Amino acid sequence: MPDITINDRGAVLIDKALTIDGHSTNPLRVVTHIHSDHVRDLSKSVNHCRGVVATPLTLDWLIELGHKVGKGNCLKLDYGSKIKIDGLEVTFERAYHIPGTSQVVTTDGDGLKTVYTSDFKKPGKGTPIVDCDVLIIDAVYGNPSHIREFDDYIEDVLTDLVRQLLSKGPVVIQGYHGKLQEVMQVLRANGVDAPILLTPKVYRLTQVAEKHGLKVSNYVSVDSEDGAEVMRTKWFLMMDHVNSRYSRNLNGFKASKILLSGWEFKKPYRYLGYSKWLVAFSDHADFKGLMDYVINSNPKLVIVNSVRSSYADLFADAVRRTAKKECVVMP
Ligand SMILES: [Zn+2]
Numbered sequence: 583m584p585d586i587t588i589n590d591r592g593a594v595l596i597d598k599a600l601t602i603d604g605h606s607t608n609p610l611r612v613v614t615h616i617h618s619d620h621v622r623d624l625s626k627s628v629n630h631c632r633g634v635v636a637t638p639l640t641l642d643w644l645i646e647l648g649h650k651v652g653k654g655n656c657l658k659l660d661y662g663s664k665i666k667i668d669g670l671e672v673t674f675e676r677a678y679h680i681p682g683t684s685q686v687v688t689t690d691g692d693g694l695k696t697v698y699t700s701d702f703k704k705p706g707k708g709t710p711i712v713d714c715d716v717l718i719i720d721a722v723y724g725n726p727s728h729i730r731e732f733d734d735y736i737e738d739v740l741t742d743l744v745r746q747l748l749s750k751g752p753v754v755i756q757g758y759h760g761k762l763q764e765v766m767q768v769l770r771a772n773g774v775d776a777p778i779l780l781t782p783k784v785y786r787l788t789q790v791a792e793k794h795g796l797k798v799s800n801y802v803s804v805d806s807e808d809g810a811e812v813m814r815t816k817w818f819l820m821m822d823h824v825n826s827r828y829s830r831n832l833n834g835f836k837a838s839k840i841l842l843s844g845w846e847f848k849k850p851y852r853y854l855g856y857s858k859w860l861v862a863f864s865d866h867a868d869f870k871g872l873m874d875y876v877i878n879s880n881p882k883l884v885i886v887n888s889v890r891s892s893y894a895d896l897f898a899d900a901v902r903r904t905a906k907k908e909c910v911v912m913p
Contacts, residue, residue, distance in 0.1 A: 678708025680760025
């Protein structure tokens with residue numbers, strides 16, 4: 583079996599060759615996507631690893647977010663392309679999470695395949711389920727009660743709410759980088775055509791993502807002349823990072839706000855008061871989705887990464903009982 587450990591920072595170490603989403607002394611560092619819990623200790627890896635690898639969009643987004651990954655040992659790897667490091671073959675497979683996210687597939691000298699899923703949703707639909715010998719999974723929603731029955735139609739729920747609120751005035755959507763870009767693409771695909779105002783950082787990240795195939799169109803930066811023009815029309819959608827203060831300055835507009843959160847299991851959306859709504863739009867599979875991946879990837883061993891899981895032990899128990907798989911929790 584491959585030699586796998588997970589350190590207390592959540593880094594996945596495979597065969598003294600690879601370190602995924604955290605730093606170690608292994609020579610190749612992979613970054614699966616830009617979320618902060620997956621880019622831990624990246625500067626250490628840039629300085630000490632032989633190589634740092636990510637998809638082209640992830641690497642360009644990391645640069646935009648201020649990480650020093652522009653040159654030297656940093657390498658862009660497309661989905662489906664292969665790289666070899668100390669006898670281990672490494673391939674990226676798509677993951678439906680935020681744009682640029684990859685699952686990491688390794689094959690060792692004995693032909694044994696290991697998959698680290700990273701974050702994902704819609705297994706078998708947007709996220710390919712990879713057949714493997716060892717499956718490493720972050721059970722973000724590892725509690726059997728973490729089930730969102732409405733996951734399959736949440737995009738339509740969000741679209742309908744946005745449309746309804748736009749008929750009354752401006753709408754602000756708050757979420758994390760990556761999710762905001764995904765949501766814009768979903769709304770455009772569903773026919774929402776209001777101009778989109780973006781805060782400066784979200785604007786730059788969206789421009790970068792468009793170069794890699796994201797489809798949004800008709801968006802402007804809030805601090806541009808076009809942005810001021812759009813604001814005067816009082817009919818727009820604004821996308822803002824959840825920790826940013828930008829949209830707080832919109833008080834004069836009577837804007838409706840939508841907060842995107844995955845930690846909501848009872849209802850697809852609810853009113854929070856003060857023109858604010860919560861939509862249970864998640865970028866993570868719920869408990870059922872996680873279990874679906876485990877069963878259908880057909881692994882001999884499942885490893886649950888406790889650093890990025892909630893209820894890792896509970897999830898491991900469920901894997902043993904329901905999927906009848908050998909399962910360990912690390913670290
Ligand atoms: Zn993530």
